[in-house]
Amino acid sequence: MDIFGPPKEKRTQLFFRDDGKFIFRKLFIEDTFLVEKVSSDIVKGWKHFYKLQFPFAGLKGIPADMVTLGFDRDIVFDIYGLVDEKDKPLKNKKINENDWITDVADGQRYKAQNKPASMLLLDKVTIFLGIATLVIVLATAARAVWS
Amino acid sequence: MIEEEFEPKKKKAKKKVVKRCTGIVKRKAIPIEGDELFQPLSEQVLLQAEYAHPTKGKNIREKVGVTAQVVFAQEATPPSVKAMHLVAEESKPELELNPKSSAIKRFFKRNFRQYAFIAAGLILAVIFFFFASLYGQQRDNMFLAMGVVVTLPGSIFLIWRGFRRPDLEAVIVGSNKPTTKVNSLNIYAYKDGDTGLIYPKKIAFEWIDKPKGQPQQCLNNNNWYYVNVYDLKEEVLKPMVLPDRQYFDPREFANVIKMPAHKRLFERQISLIQKVGPWVMVIAFMASLFGMIATAPTGG
Numbered sequence: 175m176d177i178f179g180p181p182k183e184k185r186t187q188l189f190f191r192d193d194g195k196f197i198f199r200k201l202f203i204e205d206t207f208l209v210e211k212v213s214s215d216i217v218k219g220w221k222h223f224y225k226l227q228f229p230f231a232g233l234k235g236i237p238a239d240m241v242t243l244g245f246d247r248d249i250v251f252d253i254y255g256l257v258d259e260k261d262k263p264l265k266n267k268k269i270n271e272n273d274w275i276t277d278v279a280d281g282q283r284y285k286a287q288n289k290p291a292s293m294l295l296l297d298k299v300t301i302f303l304g305i306a307t308l309v310i311v312l313a314t315a316a317r318a319v320w321s
Numbered sequence: 322m323i324e325e326e327f328e329p330k331k332k333k334a335k336k337k338v339v340k341r342c343t344g345i346v347k348r349k350a351i352p353i354e355g356d357e358l359f360q361p362l363s364e365q366v367l368l369q370a371e372y373a374h375p376t377k378g379k380n381i382r383e384k385v386g387v388t389a390q391v392v393f394a395q396e397a398t399p400p401s402v403k404a405m406h407l408v409a410e411e412s413k414p415e416l417e418l419n420p421k422s423s424a425i426k427r428f429f430k431r432n433f434r435q436y437a438f439i440a441a442g443l444i445l446a447v448i449f450f451f452f453a454s455l456y457g458q459q460r461d462n463m464f465l466a467m468g469v470v471v472t473l474p475g476s477i478f479l480i481w482r483g484f485r486r487p488d489l490e491a492v493i494v495g496s497n498k499p500t501t502k503v504n505s506l507n508i509y510a511y512k513d514g515d516t517g518l519i520y521p522k523k524i525a526f527e528w529i530d531k532p533k534g535q536p537q538q539c540l541n542n543n544n545w546y547y548v549n550v551y552d553l554k555e556e557v558l559k560p561m562v563l564p565d566r567q568y569f570d571p572r573e574f575a576n577v578i579k580m581p582a583h584k585r586l587f588e589r590q591i592s593l594i595q596k597v598g599p600w601v602m603v604i605a606f607m608a609s610l611f612g613m614i615a616t617a618p619t620g621g
Contacts, residue, residue, distance in 0.1 A: 188524065190548075194535070194537050195539070196548065198539075198541050209578065216575045216578055216579050217572065219575045219577070219578045220571055220574070226521065228522070231525065234542065235542045247567040248564070248568040248571075249568075249571050249574045250569075253508070254519050256519055263568070269573055269574075275577055278577050279580060282577065282578060283580055286583055294589070294595060296591065296599055299599045300595075303603060303606050304602050307605045307606045309467075310613050311609050313466045314613045317463060317617075321460045321461045
C-alpha cells in the first residue's frame with residue numbers, strides 16, 4: 175500500500191480456472207490492463223475493455239462491482255463478441271507478429287523512456303532514518319532544556 | 322456525499338418537460354398492447370432510464386410499463402433517456418413510490434480503512450495527552466519525552482490519512498442481491514432492438530429449476546454453482562464452456578506490459594550519495610540513540 179500516493183485503481187475479474195473453479199477477485203488496473211501481481215511483479219495481464227464490464231450486484235462475501243470475465247488462455251474473453259475485432263489482437267498471428275500486441279509493446283516502451291525519475295527505495299530509507307534521528311535529537315534537546 | 326454525486330439532478334429541467342409530456346398524452350389516443358401502433362420499449366432505453374431514475378426504475382419497468390410504452394408509441398422520434406424522464410414524471414401522481422421495493426440498488430463499498438485510520442489517530446491523540454500530562458510532572462523521564470515527540474505527529478498523520486479522499490471502489494447499478502437460495506451463476510447480455518448492438522447486461526447468482534452442465538466451485542465462498550450464459554439467438558441460458566484454443570497467454574502478455582529488458586536500458590542510475598546515504602543515516606541514528614542514553618539522568 176502506498177501511503178502517500180493516490181489509491182490504485184482496481185476492478186473485479188470473474189476468473190475461470192482450468193480446474194473448473196472460478197473466483198471473483200480484485201485486480202489492479204495498470205496502463206489499461208488488469209494485472210495479477212506477485213510481490214509487486216506483474217505475472218499475468220489481461221486487456222481491460224470498458225465494453226466487457228458486466229454489472230454484478232454481489233453476493234454474501236463477494237462485493238458488488240463491474241466485472242470482466244477472464245480465463246487463463248487468452249488476454250481477452252469476449253463471449254458475446256462485444257468488442258470490435260479490429261480492437262482485439264488478431265487470432266491467427268503469433269504474439270510477436272501481431273500488430274495489436276506490438277502496438278501495446280511500443281506504447282509501454284515509450285512510456286518507459288518518458289517516465290521521470292522517481293524516488294528510489296534507498297532514498298525513502300534515508301529519509302525515514304533521517305526523521306527518526308531528528309526525533310531522537312529533538313527529544314534529547316527537549317529533555318535538556320526542560321530538566 | 323457519495324450518494325449525492327449520483328442522485329438524479331436538475332429538477333427544474335424536469336418540470337419544464339412534464340408540461341410538454343402532459344400535452345402529448347392528452348392530445349393523442351392511447352394504443353394498448355396488441356394494437357398496431359404499440360411498440361415495446363427496448364432494453365437499452367429501460368436500462369438508461371433506470372440509471373437516470375434509480376428510485377423509479379422499477380416503476381418504469383413494472384408498474385407504468387404500459388403507460389411508458391404507450392407514450393413512446395405515440396412519439397415518432399426515437400426513444401431517449403430524456404423521454405423516459407417525461408414518462409416517469411407524468412406517471413408520478415398515479416404511483417406510490419416505495420424505495421424498498423425498487424429493483425435498482427446502488428451498492429457503495431464502505432472504506433473501513435479510512436475509519437480505522439481516523440480511529441487510530443484519535444487513540445494516539447489521547448495517548449499523546451496522557452504522555453504530555455505525565456511528562457509535565459516528570460521532566461527527566463526520557464520515555465515520556467519520546468512518547469510526546471512521537472505520538473503528536475503520529476496522531477496528526479493518521480487523522481490526515483483518514484480524511485483523505487477515499488477510493489470509491491464500486492458504484493453499481495443493477496439488480497438486487499439475491500435473497501433466496503441460488504444455484505447458478507448466469508451471465509446475461511441483451512440486444513438493442515433499435516441499433517441491433519449487443520450490450521452486457523449483468524452477472525447474477527440465480528435459482529434455476531433444472532440446471533444443465535456441471536457445477537463449478539466458487540472459491541470466494543466454496544459453494545458450487547452452475548455457470549450459464551444467456552444465448553441471445555435462442556433466448557435461453559446455456560452452460561458456459563470455455564474456448565479450448567489458446568491464443569495469447571496472459572503470462573506472455575505480462576512481459577509485453579512490463580517490457581523488462583527495455584526498462585533495464587532506461588533504468589535510473591544510482592549515485593554514490595544515494596548508495597551511501599542509508600548507511601550514513603544508520604550511523605547517525607545509532608549515534609543519536611547512544612547520545613540520548615548517555616545523557617539520560619541516572620537514578621538517585
